Amino acid sequence: MVDEHVPVLADRVASLLDPALSRDGAVFVDATLGLAGHTVLMLDRHPGLHVVGIDRDRAALALARERVEAAGFGDRFDAAHAVYDQIPAVLSDLGVPAIDGILFDLGVSSMQLDRADRGFAYAVDAPLDMRMDPSAGLTAADVLNTYAPGDLVRILREYGEEKFATRIVSQVVKQRAVRPWTTSAPLVELIRTAIPAAARRTGGHPAKRTFQALRIEVNDELGALRRAIPAAVEALAVDGRIVVMAYQSLEDRIVKQALTPLTRSTTPLDLPVDLPDHAPQLQWIVRGSEAPTDAEVAANPRAASARLRAAQRIREAV
Known part of the structure; x- marks a missing residue:
């Protein structure tokens, strides 16, 4: 029996993607597959849909396959062990020339947070790992033990926005x-004592920012995102849609900076009409970043910090 998993902003995400995924043969990429909550929802809503699910975590992929097959959708699903900036290679391997929709649900997954042995949560003592793919790369302990002090300060400041990094x-x-x-427990205690008492009383758990910074560094999350968004847009067919949910300002800023230029014309201002090669490639289908409603947060507290952006491709790149 597979435990129930409630995806973040499920109804809102579905309403944004539905117009692009309703035709028979449409292809949807769940770029952050996790426990396949959004994937199962979209497969259920669209009988002619095929989904490509991408995740760097093999344990998550195994559970996702189980969920999809248990729901009866295994014949319309392909899983790929990859980081989401490898979208072009994944689609090429599957012989998919273009896609109709793509979703990024960024940050750490529910399964990773809930598994104490993965080291993502600061509320329990666990190995300082934090790798989304436990088979590759440096752990958080490696970073703490081997990085130069200046690099550690930079990471905590840039990725955690930690004022007391030094x-x-x-x-x-x-x-x-x-x-x-x-x-993790000794690190949490060190952070608590290093931060002034007055600062500890605001802004949530004192270790939150440091753990976020370490996780981002270990998994190259921001670098992968900078590469992934342009690759995702490039893969979209005309009328295809991209939806991104970010959970902190650094991610949301990268998404905005990657998509916004593609929603603008590059035709010289002194010309009366858009030149075909300079017209916008995308149009926003959500204005700005959309926050969850109070009802959504009450139903799923993990949605509280989510900020959603969505756009549609309106012409091919030249």
Whole structure:
């Protein structure tokens, strides 16, 4: 029996993607497959739809396949073990020339948060791993134990927007000289003591920003996102739609910066009409970034920080 999984903003995401996925033979890419909540929903809504699910986490892929097959949709689903910036290679391997819709549900997945041994959560003591693909790359412990102090400060400031990065890193470096970092509880306690008491009383858990920064560094999340959004747009057929849900400002900014130029004409201002090669490639179907409703947050608290952007391709790139 597969546990129930409630995808974030399920109804809103479906309403945005439905117009592009209703035809027989439409192809949808779930670029952050996770536990396949959005995928199962879209397969159920569109009997002629085929889904390509991408995830870097093999454990998540196995569970996703189980869910899709249990729902009776296995013959309309392909799973790919990849990072979402590898969309062109995944589609090429499957012989898919263009897609009709794509969804990015960014950040750490429900399964990764709920598995204490993965080290993403600061509420329990666990190995400092934080790799979305546990078979590859440096762990968070590797980062803490081997990076130069200046690089650690930069990571905490840029990826965690941590004001007390220097104080935290100073203590991290002092501690690693005595004993290498291995588990999360001592790090959480170090952060708590390094941050002034007044600052600890606001902004949520004091370790939140540092853990976010380490996770982003370990998984190259922002670099992958910068590469993935243009690749996703390039793969979209005309009238195809892209929907992105970000959970922190760094991600949302990258998405906005990648999509906004494609919604604007590059025709010289002194010409009366758009030149065909300079007309916008995309149009927004959500203005700005859309926040969840109070009802959505009440139904699924993990939606609270979500910010959604969506656009539609209106012409081919030349």
